[in-house]
Amino acid sequence: MASKQLPAVLLAAYAAVLALAGDPDMLQDLCVADYKSLDGPLRLNGYPCKRPESTTANDFFSDVLSVPGNTGGNPSGSVVTAATVDKVPGLNTMGVSMSRIDYAPWGANPPHTHPGASELLLVLEGSLDVGFITTTGKFVGRTVCKGEMFVFPRGLVHFQRNNNGSPAAAISAFNSQLPGTQKWAEALYTALPPVPADVLARALDVNDCMVEPCVI
Numbered sequence: 001m002a003s004k005q006l007p008a009v010l011l012a013a014y015a016a017v018l019a020l021a022g023d024p025d026m027l028q029d030l031c032v033a034d035y036k037s038l039d040g041p042l043r044l045n046g047y048p049c050k051r052p053e054s055t056t057a058n059d060f061f062s063d064v065l066s067v068p069g070n071t072g073g074n075p076s077g078s079v080v081t082a083a084t085v086d087k088v089p090g091l092n093t094m095g096v097s098m099s100r101i102d103y104a105p106w107g108a109n110p111p112h113t114h115p116g117a118s119e120l121l122l123v124l125e126g127s128l129d130v131g132f133i134t135t136t137g138k139f140v141g142r143t144v145c146k147g148e149m150f151v152f153p154r155g156l157v158h159f160q161r162n163n164n165g166s167p168a169a170a171i172s173a174f175n176s177q178l179p180g181t182q183k184w185a186e187a188l189y190t191a192l193p194p195v196p197a198d199v200l201a202r203a204l205d206v207n208d209c210m211v212e213p214c215v216i
Contacts, residue, residue: 023046023093023094023095023116023175023176023177028049029052030049030052030055030090030093031047031049031050031092031093032049032050032055032059032060032089032090032092033046033047033048033049033050033085033089033090033091033092034047034048034049034050034089035047035089046085046092046093046177046178047085047089047092049092049093050089055090059088059089059090060088060090061088061090062083062087062088064081064082064083064087064088064100065081065083065098065099065100065171067081068100068102068169069081069100069101069102071102071103071104071107071167072104074104074107076107076108076109076110077103077104077105077106077107077108077162078101078102078103078104078107078108078109078110078160078162079101079102080099080100080101080109080181081099081100081101081102082097082098082099083097083098083099083100084097084099084177084178084179085097085177085178086178091177092177093177094177095175095176095177096173096174096175096176096177097117097173097174097176097177097178097179098171098172098173098174099171099172099174100169100170100171100172101160101169101170101171101172102167102168102169103126103128103160103161103162103167103168103169103170104162104167105162105164105165105166105167106161106162106163106164106165107161107162107168108159108160108161108162109159109160109161110159110183110184110185111157111158111159111183111184111185112157112158112159112181112182112183112184113155113156113157113158113181113182113184114152114154114155114174114176114179114180114181114182115154115155115179115180115182116154116174116176116178116179116180117154117174117175117176117179117180118151118152118153118154118174118175119151119152119158119172119173119174119179120149120150120151120152120172120173120174121144121149121150121151121152121160121170121171121172122147122148122149122170122171122172122173123144123145123146123147123148123149123168123169123170124146124169124170124171125146125167125168125169126146126162126164126166126167126168126169127143127144127145127146127162127163127164127168128143128144128160128161128162128163128168128170129141129142129143129144129160129161129163130142130143130144130150130152130158130159130160130161131158131159132152132153132156132157132158132159133156133157133158134156135156143163157184188200188203197211197212
C-alpha cells in the first residue's frame with residue numbers, strides 16, 4: 001500500500017515546489033545579460049550570459065532610481081521608473097528587481113498586475129492609499145505612510161493613490177528580474193487588434209454604445 005501511495009506523495013510535493021518557484025535559480029556565480037544576443041535568431045526565457053571575463057562593475061550598477069520621474073505629462077499623475085534586467089544586465093538570473101514610483105498631488109498608479117512577481121512597496125515620501133483585489137473579489141486596502149510598507153501578492157490587481165496635495169514617492173521590490181506589468185484599462189482598450197466592443201460591454205455590464213459609439 002505504501003509503495004502505491006509514494007508516487008502520489010512525490011507528485012504533490014513536486015506540485016508544491018512548482019507553485020512556490022519564482023525565477024530559475026542561478027547555476028553559476030553570475031550571468032550578466034548579453035544584450036547583443038538579441039540581434040541573433042536565438043530567443044531564451046531571459047538572456048544568455050556574457051563571458052565572465054568580459055563583465056564589469058558597471059554591469060551591476062545603476063543610478064536610474066535616483067532621479068524622480070516627471071509626472072507632469074501623465075494623465076494618471078504617476079511615473080514608474082523600472083530597474084529590471086532590461087536596464088541592469090547584472091540582474092540576469094538573480095530573481096530580483098526594483099522600481100521607483102513618483103506621484104503627483106492626488107495622482108494614482110492605476111489598477112494593474114505583475115504576472116511574474118509579488119511586490120513589496122516602501123513609501124519614501126508622503127502617504128498612499130493602496131489596495132489589491134483577491135480572486136474571490138475581496139478588496140484589501142489601507143493607507144500607507146512614509147517609512148511603511150505594503151505587500152501586493154503576485155498576479156493580483158492592485159493600485160496606489162496619493163491621498164494628499166503634495167508629491168509622493170515609493171520604491172517597489174520584486175522577486176523577479178522582469179516582473180512584467182499589465183495595466184487593466186490599457187490592456188482592454190488599447191489592444192491591437194481591439195477587443196470586440198460587445199465583449200467589453202458585457203464584461204463591464206454596460207451598453208455597447210458606451211464602449212464604442214453607435215451609428216444612428
